[in-house]
Amino acid sequence: xxxHVPGAQVDVPRDGFHRLVVVSPHGAGRAQIAxxxxxRLLPEDVEVTARALDPARxxxxxxxxxxxxxxxxxxxxxxxxxxxxxxxxxxDLVVRIGCRxxxxxxxxxxxxxWFVGAPEGGVNAWSSVRDAIHGRVDRLAQQLxxxxxxxxxxxxx
Numbered sequence: 587x588x589x590h591v592p593g594a595q596v597d598v599p600r601d602g603f604h605r606l607v608v609v610s611p612h613g614a615g616r617a618q619i620a621x622x623x624x625x626r627l628l629p630e631d632v633e634v635t636a637r638a639l640d641p642a643r644x645x646x647x648x649x650x651x652x653x654x655x656x657x658x659x660x661x662x663x664x665x666x667x668x669x670x671x672x673x674x675x676x677x678d679l680v681v682r683i684g685c686r687x688x689x690x691x692x693x694x695x696x697x698x699x700w701f702v703g704a705p706e707g708g709v710n711a712w713s714s715v716r717d718a719i720h721g722r723v724d725r726l727a728q729q730l731x732x733x734x735x736x737x738x739x740x741x742x743x
Contacts, residue, residue: 603730605633607677609689613638613666615649616683616702619716622658623723628730637669639685652712656720681726683719698726 606624610617617636624634643666650660669689674680679696682689686699702718705711 603632603678605635605677606679606681607635607637607669607673608681608683609637609639609669609685610683611639611685611688611704612642614642614644614646615704615712616700616715616719618645618649618660618664619653619719620681620683620700620723622653622660623720624727626658627723627727635673636667637673638666639669639688641666641668646712648709648712649716651709652716655709655713656716679730 606628608617608620608624613636617638621634621636624632628634645660645662645664645666647662650662653660671692674691674695677695679698680689680691681698681700682691683700683702684704686701691697700719700722702715702722705715
């Protein structure tokens with residue numbers, strides 16, 4: 587099944603769920619947020635990668651700061667990687683954030699499109715985007731049925 591709408595049902599392959607690719611225009615913000623939360627929730631044997639259509643030079647420092655407020659550390663020096671066609675072929679699921687019209691996926695590849703805008707306005711604006719993406723990641727992980735119980739978010743004061 588191929589879902590082109592937010593929250594579309596995703597089928598888990600019979601041999602399990604192994605690879606998720608998150609794609610965004612520049613890979614410096616929204617994709618990094620999604621990947622960080624997916625990595626906290628999904629089992630270690632699920633490969634989760636961020637890819638960019640036109641990679642930025644670095645992760646946006648305001649994204650790093652917004653994630654730090656939620657106790658998630660991003661490496662500000664991480665290399666942002668350009669999307670290659672094989673990334674899409676090898677994926678069990680592709681999550682496109684802000685690039686539906688510019689990132690076609692191969693026929694038969696499962697895809698979800700998340701319409702989450704890239705903010706302008708600092709850490710507070712990125713914190714709102716972070717929370718929106720976190721909610722989508724939580725819902726998708728539950729839908730996939732591969733969420734690790736120990737990785738559930740625990741808020742502390």
